[in-house]
Amino acid sequence: MxxxxxxxxxxxxxxxxxxxxxxxxxxxxxxxxxxxxxxxxxxxxxxxxxxxxxxxxxxxxxxxxxxxxxxxxxxxxxxxxxxxxxxxxxxxxxxxxxxxxxxxxxxxxxxxxxxxxxxxxxxxxxxxxxxxxxxxxxxxxxxxxxxxxxxxxxxxxxxxxxxxxxxxxxxxxxxxxxxxxxxxxxxxxxxxxxxxxxxxxxxxxxxxxxxxxxxxxxxxxxxxxxxxxxxxxxxxxxxxxxxxxxxxxxxxxxxxxxxxxxxxxxxxxxxxxxxxxxxxxxxxxxxxxxxxxxxxxxxxxxxxxxxxxxxxxxxxxxxxxxxxxxxxxxxxxxxxxxVEELKKLRHDEVIYHNVVLNEEEQAFAGIDGERLEYELTFNENPSSEVTIQMRNHATITYSPEKKRLTLSRISFVDGKTIEERHCEISELKNLRVFLDSSSIEIFVNDGAEVFTARIYPAENEKNITFKTGQPTSVQLQAWMLY
Missing domain, CATH: 2.115.10.20 (Glycosyl hydrolase domain; family 43)
Incomplete structure (x- = not known):
């Protein structure tokens, strides 16, 4: 050397x-x-x-x-x-x-x-x-x-x-x-x-x-x-x-x-x-x-x-x-x-079977925080808009009419501007989402599409909510991650 x-x-x-x-x-x-x-x-x-x-x-x-x-x-x-x-x-x-x-x-x-x-x-x-x-x-x-x-x-x-x-x-x-x-x-x-x-x-x-x-x-x-x-x-x-x-x-x-x-x-x-x-x-x-x-x-x-x-x-x-x-x-x-090995990070599992989402924002015990993974599976393709709000800084929206999935976030440049990225999908079968302290990775329809982003919420912003325009039956599962 x-x-x-x-x-x-x-x-x-x-x-x-x-x-x-x-x-x-x-x-x-x-x-x-x-x-x-x-x-x-x-x-x-x-x-x-x-x-x-x-x-x-x-x-x-x-x-x-x-x-x-x-x-x-x-x-x-x-x-x-x-x-x-x-x-x-x-x-x-x-x-x-x-x-x-x-x-x-x-x-x-x-x-x-x-x-x-x-x-x-x-x-x-x-x-x-x-x-x-x-x-x-x-x-x-x-x-x-x-x-x-x-x-x-x-x-x-x-x-x-x-x-x-x-x-x-x-x-x-x-x-x-x-x-x-x-x-x-x-x-x-x-x-x-x-x-x-x-x-x-x-x-x-x-x-x-x-x-x-x-x-x-x-x-x-x-x-x-x-x-x-x-x-x-x-x-x-x-x-x-x-x-x-x-x-x-x-x-x-x-x-x-x-x-x-x-x-x-x-x-x-x-x-x-x-x-x-x-x-x-x-x-x-x-x-x-x-x-x-x-x-x-x-x-x-x-x-x-x-x-x-x-x-x-x-x-x-x-x-x-x-x-x-x-x-x-x-x-x-x-x-x-x-990769399959990431399941080793899981603890404190929560499962909600046949939950009906509707036009009111719903939060679920055990599905919030800074470091977690959750899976959302639709029993049938949603007939109305789906909205998932994460930590007040990122939102997943699916429009069956437009056949479009959107990730929007609050810009970390000014803390105000809403930025959006999109993809076209014919139907929404499932979402698998990983949240870390300042990142998000979203796997759509068994990985057919992926969204990756940095987000910077306030320390007390840990909530996650779900809503749909029309009643929609889903399976919801989540884990805290080490």
Missing amino acids: SDRDKQLREAAYQEVETHKSLVESDRFRLGYHLMPPVGLLNDPNGFIQYKGVYHLFYQWNPFKTEHGAKFWGHYTSRDLVNWEHHEIALAPSDWFDKNGCYSGSAIEHNGKMYLFYTGNVKDEHNNRESYQVLVESEDGFTFDKKGVVVELPEGYTAHFRDPKVWKRDDYFYMVVGAQSEDLTGKAALLRSSDLYKWEHLGAIAGAHVGSLEDFGYMWECPDLFELDGEEVLILSPQGLEPEGMLYQNIYQAGYFIGKMDYENARFDHGEFVEMDRGFEFYAPQTTEDDQGRRLLFGWLGLPEEREEDHPTIEYKWIHAMTLPRELRVKDGKLYQLP
């Missing part, structure tokens, strides 16, 4: 110790979501199950609640519920990453863990260079940078980052988020037989590749995998203009389902679908575990969008991870569900 590396790590650890008590005193600190010990957390990185242990690395700026020269923080778990925070995995200490160890992925090969990430370099005029860097680990806890293995291929700007690596047959493949020289987003594919020497095969998808027209100016965090007989490309495009209810956030995260042609380096795909209809969700990354599940973490945040207005800033931290989710493909659509 170089002197520079040691200095950066020591400075980061000092920052944690200095502000630890302040961070822990914040009432908006999350209970069962992963968050930074101090500073700013963003993209999930290197998500992998290695030697029976789940490893989740993350983009981390320990010095500020702003973006800057990122480290890789490191969490591990054996059950996706109980997590341990470890020493810094990567620090921006070398010539090829001096302005940040940017996002990347992990793969296991011959018993070793290999990390790939983007080294970010800027000069005094803010001109950027990017390098794809390889790291080896014998144990998943100590890391040895091997240096640059991919320099910028021709045809792209320096916005070339976030390598995701996997093995197929005799080759390793790497998909990289990119911006081409015509300033449009692309997903670039590279191939290797040894993880060290990489051949650029070309852009597999993006503007003017296949039938896709201009679709944003940069594609971040691509992830390509097979699932339930389909091939899925997840990505986070930047620069999409709003279209009706779609693309309402500053940047989006979504997927294509299609067919990967490895011989000709092309991904033939259908329409882009947003993965999350809420306010804060970005840069998701997946892995396959030893049960054959495709698991996902997303960043419960967004870059650049009003980050300075989050009330956690004064407590020296910002952003978190989503709950871990299991992905499935059904009828050409990607579904997301909270």
Whole structure:
């Protein structure tokens, strides 16, 4: 380890110790979501199950609640519920990453863990260079940078980052988020037989590749995998203009389902679908575990969008991870569900059978508080509007007439403005909702749609109420969460 590396790590650890008590005193600190010990957390990185242990690395700026020269923080778990925070995995200490160890992925090969990430370099005029860097680990806890293995291929700007690596047959493949020289987003594919020497095969998808027209100016965090007989490309495009209810956030995260042609380096795909209809969700990354599940973490945040207005800033931290989710493909659509292990968090169960909701707001004993999960199942599709008010700051509304589900919240910028996000659904079968101290995740119709958001209620705002325009029979179940 170089002197520079040691200095950066020591400075980061000092920052944690200095502000630890302040961070822990914040009432908006999350209970069962992963968050930074101090500073700013963003993209999930290197998500992998290695030697029976789940490893989740993350983009981390320990010095500020702003973006800057990122480290890789490191969490591990054996059950996706109980997590341990470890020493810094990567620090921006070398010539090829001096302005940040940017996002990347992990793969296991011959018993070793290999990390790939983007080294970010800027000069005094803010001109950027990017390098794809390889790291080896014998144990998943100590890391040895091997240096640059991919320099910028021709045809792209320096916005070339976030390598995701996997093995197929005799080759390793790497998909990289990119911006081409015509300033449009692309997903670039590279191939290797040894993880060290990489051949650029070309852009597999993006503007003017296949039938896709201009679709944003940069594609971040691509992830390509097979699932339930389909091939899925997840990505986070930047620069999409709003279209009706779609693309309402500053940047989006979504997927294509299609067919990967490895011989000709092309991904033939259908329409882009947003993965999350809420306010804060970005840069998701997946892995396959030893049960054959495709698991996902997303960043419960967004870059650049009003980050300075989050009330956690004064407590020296910002952003978190989503709950871990299991992905499935059904009828050409990607579904997301909270992983089964999260049921370990439950206690103090309450059940209400065949409850009739009506036009009066109803509260139920045991269904309130800061940290809870509840499930609402409709015995038949509601014939009138459904409204669920949560902690006076977030509201779920379903309109059977418009066939629309809406999440509205009070803006954390001014505490007054009502913001809305929507999705179209033909019927409402069930809702599964997770509330944490300052977050909400809503899984609609067994994960066919998902809404993720931050909310910041007052300390005494813990109530949840339900009402419908016409009498509606439901099953209601809830749990407090540790």
